Amino acid sequence: MRKSYIVTAVFVFSLVLNLNFSFPAQAVNLLNNPGFEDIEDDNPLHWDFAGMSMYSDGCSSTDAHWGERSVSTYIYGSGYLGASWLQVINDVSPDDLIEVSCWAKLAPMCYGEAGARMFVDFLGENEQFIGYMTTNEISTQSGDCWSWTNLTTVGVVPQGTETIRVGLSTYAVYQGKAYFDDAHVSVVPEPGTLLLLSGGLISLLACSRRKK
Numbered sequence: 001m002r003k004s005y006i007v008t009a010v011f012v013f014s015l016v017l018n019l020n021f022s023f024p025a026q027a028v029n030l031l032n033n034p035g036f037e038d039i040e041d042d043n044p045l046h047w048d049f050a051g052m053s054m055y056s057d058g059c060s061s062t063d064a065h066w067g068e069r070s071v072s073t074y075i076y077g078s079g080y081l082g083a084s085w086l087q088v089i090n091d092v093s094p095d096d097l098i099e100v101s102c103w104a105k106l107a108p109m110c111y112g113e114a115g116a117r118m119f120v121d122f123l124g125e126n127e128q129f130i131g132y133m134t135t136n137e138i139s140t141q142s143g144d145c146w147s148w149t150n151l152t153t154v155g156v157v158p159q160g161t162e163t164i165r166v167g168l169s170t171y172a173v174y175q176g177k178a179y180f181d182d183a184h185v186s187v188v189p190e191p192g193t194l195l196l197l198s199g200g201l202i203s204l205l206a207c208s209r210r211k212k
């Protein structure tokens with residue numbers, strides 16, 4: 001009886017270890033349709049497009065990093081204008097450590113300075129803007145921006161946050177176009193939870209030894 005108890009505890013513990021350490025990149029993705037494979041009328045489901053110029057445009061694309069589909073984001077205008085695919089997520093809490101990433105590349109039609117990045121806006125009550133964080137970016141100013149590149153960052157969700165708005169964004173001084181695929185947003189498991197679990201297991205083993 002006691003032996004099976006310990007075996008179960010060890011099994012659960014190793015499962016927790018596997019989930020948290022062996023596959024950190026596989027943590028639950030909070031985004032819907034992160035690979036843009038689900039489309040309706042040529043638009044990706046669960047994503048909204050917003051552009052700062054009347055000539056901006058966002059479409060589903062077959063130029064994919066993985067699968068059949070990606071999205072493109074196009075902006076044309078004068079000045080540092082931007083255009084983004086956006087999705088709002090509710091499943092985060094203040095103090096959560098979140099990891100965001102995606103794959104992106106620029107299209108050769110970019111003219112002048114242009115770039116692409118992923119960002120997160122932290123929104124409070126009534127969608128009040130609290131702060132933001134962005135990934136590294138690819139840019140026509142920095143050379144290798146024409147092949148698929150991984151953009152990523154981690155950050156802590158600030159106090160007062162109720163929702164986060166995730167954006168896949170292109171900016172340009174004159175004209176810019178980028179492709180995005182395989183977006184990912186996840187909460188990084190806290191080391192504290194693991195310590196608590198492993199501490200519990202150790203005391204469990206100690207108890208069972210003492211009883212012998």
Ligand SMILES: [Ca+2]
Nearest residue numbers: 035066067069
């Ligand atoms: Ca895809």
